[in-house]
Amino acid sequence: MFSHFLLGAAGAGLYIGDMLFYAILFVVLMAAIAYFAWNPVSAILKERADRIANDMDSAEESRKEAQKLAAERKEALDKSHAEATDIINNAKDSGDRQKALIVDEAQKDAQSLKERAHSDIEQERADAFKGAQNDVAALSIEIASKIVKKELDADSQKELIDSYIEGLGDNK
Amino acid sequence: MDGESIATxxxxxxxxxxxxIISGTVxxxxxxxxxxxxxRNLKLRPTGKQNALEWMMDFTNGILRGSMDAKKSTGFGLxxxxxxxxxFVSNEIGLFLQIGWNHVTYxxxxxxxxxxxxxxxLITMMLAHYSGVSQLGFKGYFKNTYLTPFKVWLPISIFTEFIDFLTLGLRIYGVIFAGEMLLKIIGGMAFSGGILNMVVAILLALIWQAFSVFLGAIQAFVFVTLTSVYISDKIEVEE
Known part of the structure; x- marks a missing residue:
């Protein structure tokens, strides 16, 4: 047991063979672990780190994109509000103008209609007056002529009456 | 336990x-x-055992990163x-498995x-010195290792290298050897007397084994930590 304690030097001598064996064993073990575990796992770790970096980059990018889109939408919304107000104002203005125009026109039309009706009535009345005048004149002339005819030729009264009646009959 | 001989x-x-030979191979x-x-079955999204393996790799890489640059440490990760x-396995294997036959432990x-x-x-020291030469060139390595901080430091530095080599190996040997020897003594005590001795010995063995598991893990950790310290000593120039 004490041979162990004195590094094996006291007993069976230094086991160079063991040292060699362990050195080779360790190198072989290291190579096997490198081939079967260390390198694949390191590759996976690197791939994962790359993936995470990529994901973070793309997340940042999409966040920026989303912010830009939101800003654009807000701007568009504001613009559409302004546009809507403009449109409504324009419509109101043009409606007002149209209203004024229509009312004006209607008033003018009514005025002219009224004037024409007035003149028509005037004309009618003048025409009727004229017709009546003519009739009265003709009637007066006829009566006058009949009276004259009677005074002129009393003898032929009968004839006159006859002719008158005849004339009436004709008139009928 | 006495009269133990070594098969060669x-x-x-x-x-x-x-x-x-047998123990090391096992x-x-x-x-x-x-x-x-x-x-086996490595995936980008790790599960169960892959997580554990990556944790172990990260653990030893963390030890290295503790004493040198991350860039320089990658070469020593494996x-x-x-x-x-x-x-770690070597330290723990003797705690639960000791096979002896004809007074010879196999x-x-x-x-x-x-x-x-x-x-x-020795492997660690050779790796450290080799890395020192390959990183700094032979002149830089010699100056950094033996002539720092003063030129007259040379004898002490050479002595230190031997001390480092010896303490690194003997520390872990001492702890594990003592642990196993104590277990053997407790084991001998268990069969030395009556049933009371057996009960006490089993209790003691349980406690000591639990403690030895802890010691074995600590010693493996210390060995790797010192390894990384010695390597970083050789490859990094102290300002």
């Missing part, structure tokens, strides 16, 4: 300790199988990972033998 055999003119196979099984797992903690721990210590 000769091969190519070199002496081999059978116990160390520990290496266990480490390899665990890592191999854990690294070494630290393998070293930690192998030492399976126990390989790290309970100084020749094994000093081998790993």
């Amino acid at each position: 055999f000769q091969f190519l003119g070199l002496t081999f300790n059978t116990t160390n 520990a290496a196979v266990i480490v390899f199988l665990v890592v191999f099984i854990m690294s 070494y630290a990972f393998t070293l930690f797992l192998f030492l 399976l126990r903690s390989p790290t309970a033998d100084p020749i094994v721990t000093l081998t790993f210590s």
